[in-house]
Amino acid sequence: MAGGSTALKQDVARQGFRQVTTWLHGWSGLVLGWLLFAMCLSGSLAVFKPEIGRWMRPEISGPADPVRAVTAAVAYLETHAKGAHGWFMNAPTARSNVTEAVWEDASVPGGFRTEALHPVTGRPDGARHTLGGEFFYRLHFELQLPYPYGRILASIAAMFLLVTIVSGVIAHRRIFADMFLFRRGKGQRSWLDAHNLFGTVALPFHLMITYSGLVTLTTVSMPWAIVSAYGADIDRAGHEFAPGFVERPQTHRAAPVAPVAPMLMEALRRFGPGAHIGQVNFEHPGDTSATVSITRFDGDQLAKLPVVLAFDGVTGQLISDRTEQRPAVKSYDTIYGLHMGRFGFNALRWLYFLCGLLLTATVATGLILWTVKRRDRPGAGRANEFVARLNIGVIAGTPTAFMAMFWANRLLPETLAGRQAMEIAAVFWTWGAVLVLAFLLPSRRGWLPLLTLAALACAGPPVLSLFDGIAAAPGDRTIVVGNFVMLVAALGFGAGALRVGRRGRSAFAKVATA
Amino acid sequence: MIAAACLALVACAAFAATMQRTGPKILGRQMPRRMEQRVRLVAWLLLGLSLVTALREPAWTVAFVEWIGDLAAAALVVAVTVSFAPRRLAWIVTAFVFAGTAAHLLR
Numbered sequence: 373m374a375g376g377s378t379a380l381k382q383d384v385a386r387q388g389f390r391q392v393t394t395w396l397h398g399w400s401g402l403v404l405g406w407l408l409f410a411m412c413l414s415g416s417l418a419v420f421k422p423e424i425g426r427w428m429r430p431e432i433s434g435p436a437d438p439v440r441a442v443t444a445a446v447a448y449l450e451t452h453a454k455g456a457h458g459w460f461m462n463a464p465t466a467r468s469n470v471t472e473a474v475w476e477d478a479s480v481p482g483g484f485r486t487e488a489l490h491p492v493t494g495r496p497d498g499a500r501h502t503l504g505g506e507f508f509y510r511l512h513f514e515l516q517l518p519y520p521y522g523r524i525l526a527s528i529a530a531m532f533l534l535v536t537i538v539s540g541v542i543a544h545r546r547i548f549a550d551m552f553l554f555r556r557g558k559g560q561r562s563w564l565d566a567h568n569l570f571g572t573v574a575l576p577f578h579l580m581i582t583y584s585g586l587v588t589l590t591t592v593s594m595p596w597a598i599v600s601a602y603g604a605d606i607d608r609a610g611h612e613f614a615p616g617f618v619e620r621p622q623t624h625r626a627a628p629v630a631p632v633a634p635m636l637m638e639a640l641r642r643f644g645p646g647a648h649i650g651q652v653n654f655e656h657p658g659d660t661s662a663t664v665s666i667t668r669f670d671g672d673q674l675a676k677l678p679v680v681l682a683f684d685g686v687t688g689q690l691i692s693d694r695t696e697q698r699p700a701v702k703s704y705d706t707i708y709g710l711h712m713g714r715f716g717f718n719a720l721r722w723l724y725f726l727c728g729l730l731l732t733a734t735v736a737t738g739l740i741l742w743t744v745k746r747r748d749r750p751g752a753g754r755a756n757e758f759v760a761r762l763n764i765g766v767i768a769g770t771p772t773a774f775m776a777m778f779w780a781n782r783l784l785p786e787t788l789a790g791r792q793a794m795e796i797a798a799v800f801w802t803w804g805a806v807l808v809l810a811f812l813l814p815s816r817r818g819w820l821p822l823l824t825l826a827a828l829a830c831a832g833p834p835v836l837s838l839f840d841g842i843a844a845a846p847g848d849r850t851i852v853v854g855n856f857v858m859l860v861a862a863l864g865f866g867a868g869a870l871r872v873g874r875r876g877r878s879a880f881a882k883v884a885t886a
Numbered sequence: 887m888i889a890a891a892c893l894a895l896v897a898c899a900a901f902a903a904t905m906q907r908t909g910p911k912i913l914g915r916q917m918p919r920r921m922e923q924r925v926r927l928v929a930w931l932l933l934g935l936s937l938v939t940a941l942r943e944p945a946w947t948v949a950f951v952e953w954i955g956d957l958a959a960a961a962l963v964v965a966v967t968v969s970f971a972p973r974r975l976a977w978i979v980t981a982f983v984f985a986g987t988a989a990h991l992l993r
Contacts, residue, residue: 551961552902554969569965574958674947715948719887723955730958 390543397539398742402759404529405739406766411512411529412735413770415581416728418509419713419721422468425488425504427854428781429470430842432499436464436491438649439636444494445471446632449657453477453485459657463649464491465669470499472506482518500786502795507777513589516800520592527593530586536738537578540571547572560744567737570730577727578734584711587704613701616680616694617653620661627660630688639666639681642693650677654685662686671714675705736767757815765810768822771861773803775829778858782836823869830862887943890953892986893936895960899979900929902964911972 417424426433441464449459453475462472470488477485486506490498503510514522541547547568554565571578591598602609611619636649648669655663662685670676675696682692696702709715713724743760746752780798784791806825810818834855842851902908904922917925936953943949963982967975 549905550907552898552905552908552965552968554965556969569962573961573965574955576954577958580954673945674951710951715951720948720952720955723952723959726962727955727958730962 390545393539394543397536397543400532400539401536401735401738402742404532405735405742406762407515407525407529408533409732409735409739409766410770411515411526412728412732413774414508414512415585416725416732417774418505418512419724419728421505421509422465423505423850423854424508425468425470425502425506426848426850428502428504428778429488429499430851431786432469432490433848433850434469435466436469438463438465439633439640441471441489441491441494442636442649442652443631443633444492445473445489446494446629446654448489448494448496449473449475449654450629454658457656459654461489461652463652463669465648465671500781500784501792502781503792507796507799508774513585516796523589523592527586527589530582530589531593533735534579534582534586537571537575537582541575544568544571560741563737563741563744567734567741570734570737574727574730578731581711581728581731584707587707588711614677614680616667616677616682616692616696617655617665618663618682618692619655620663622656623660625660626658627662627686629654629657629662630664630684630686632664635664635666635681635683635688638683638690639668642681643668643679646672657685660686663691670709674709674715675702676709676712676714677705736763739763739767760815761810761813761818762807764813764815764818764822765807768819768826768865769803769806769810771865772806772822772826772829773799775826775832775858776802778833779829779836782833782840782842819872820869823865823872827862827865827869830858830865834859834862887940887949887952887956888986888990890936890940890949891956891960892983893932893939894953894956895963895979895982897929897932897936898957898960898964899975900925900932902968902975904929908968908972911968912975914973 442461445461446459449456453459456475456477458475460474462468464471469491471491471494472486473489474484474486476483486503487496488499488502488504488506489496492498510516513526515526516522517525544564544567550565550568551572552569554569555561558565586593598606598609611617632652636652639649640647648671650667650669651665653665655661655665664683664685666681666683667677668679670678677696679695680692681690682694683689684691696705713721739759740763743756743763746756747760776798777795780791780795784794788794806822810822813821837851837855903912904917904926906916909922910916936956940946940949940953940956963978964975967978971978
């Protein structure tokens with residue numbers, strides 16, 4: 373008897389544990405689920421940040437020479453970013469053919485100007501003015517909110533996602549036993565199968581990308597270690613974390629910037645054969661305290677920023693050559709690099725994209741399951757209706773909103789003033805409009821128009837490309853591949869719309885013949 | 887890396903064939919218990935071989951990350967096939983392996 377009651381207790385405890393976990397999985401997934409959907413989708417797009425930039429700046433095609441491009445960029449910044457505390461640049465790579473530059477500018481919101489500078493002229497006006505892939509990259513973790521609020525919210529969302537993934541592995545019992553199982557056309561069961569399938573096939577990736585994403589924002593989510601060791605002296609913390617980036621106290625005495633090309637050539641010589649230039653940062657340019665830090669491009673290894681050279685910005689002399697060796701920082705850099713996925717070759721990038729979309733799809737099917745499960749419960753009522761409509765607006769509407777940027781990029785006149793901001797405004801106005809639409813339509817009828825809209829939104833830019841006369845340099849396939857991906861997405865949403873439409877008609881037929 | 891991806895695909899297909907719910911869909915009947923155990927063992931060995939193949943690349947750290955992605959893609963191919971054309975799984979896996987070998991030889 374005693375043994376039996378112990379077993380019963382254990383059974384209750386186990387069932388209770390699973391029930392609690394299921395509850396946790398559901399709610400932790402729901403609360404920030406819509407935000408996570410947008411974060412996962414924009415993160416997946418950010419894998420192709422340089423390629424999206426190339427698609428959006430068709431005027432610049434073909435490869436760029438990094439030394440020449442950075443030299444031209446510095447010449448531009450010397451006249452147009454005078455007095456800025458620093459200039460921060462990413463040199464062109466095999467994938468990106470512009471110099472990405474950021475510098476302080478009080479006249480723009482946020483206080484920093486981000487520009488893609490032409491590889492030959494160094495000016496931002498050689499191509500249509502756009503943020504390109506940088507928009508999706510920033511949206512992914514800053515959510516278009518002022519610093520640090522966007523990053524705080526993103527990091528809370530990532531924490532929720534991590535809890536949801538771990539609890540999901542416990543709550544969904546047979547995910548490994550039924551790993552390859554998807555039963556079609558069975559309502560709730562099909563949604564559950566799809567959710568399990570998307571979540572399980574790339575589970576190691578999902579865990580890695582969520583955890584490493586949290587780590588990249590660790591100074592925001594867990595600032596206490598820094599506070600306890602450094603107090604308010606954030607500058608010292610930053611310097612000790614990355615001592616290779618030499619910074620000297622400003623003297624406020626003017627001095628011209630030394631030519632950058634010899635420094636870049638020296639850096640390439642020191643990095644060794646096959647290496648490329650990564651970041652080029654100027655601290656206090658135009659001051660006698662100026663320094664120039666140049667990093668080796670980290671696209672051929674997991675960890676980010678392995679080697680940093682620092683030069684005197686006035687004399688051009690090398691003052692520091694540092695390769696990171698501290699195990700703790702190397703671990704951080706590796707986890708950070710793992711999240712960014714800048715390394716490796718095309719195949720790996722497509723796998724990152726695929727796994728990112730699988731995570732997006734897991735979030736989407738999870739959100740849909742929430743409503744499907746509760747749809748027929750008594751008293752599900754208004755709250756469920758709200759979730760259902762928000763699901764339609766976010767899941768079918770977010771891709772439409774993101775595509776608005778591609779439309780705006782092609783439709784706005786090339787030389788229009790403020791077109792960079794207008795492209796972004798197009799995304800948010802579209803997003804608002806599709807959400808309003810989702811709330812105006814009856815919830816069971818919302819999928820069809822919004823999925824159709826998403827399909828049209830994806831098909832638009834490739835179709836436009838037949839008429840706009842934009843042609844890339846021979847051998848530059850970025851635009852063609854980009855258009856192809858959009859067409860595939862259009863087919864996907866179109867298939868979804870067709871399916872919903874057919875189901876809608878058969879439901880109607882049932883009611884009509886009853 | 888193509889070899890690692892192909893091995894992972896064959897391993898996933900073998901796992902699917904031994905599983906309670908997907909096995910009968912693929913084979914038309916449940917596999918005998920003894921055979922199931924053997925096939926599962928072979929699947930694990932193939933998966934291990936796939937990992938070893940990936941880790942033998944010079945940039946093995948990057949190759950390991952790619953292997954995780956290969957595994958996801960392979961599992962997805964098997965799951966989609968099992969859902970839409972379960973009896974053709976063997977053909978489709980073979981086609982993928984041939985395509986992979988051809989791509990490798992042409993490079």
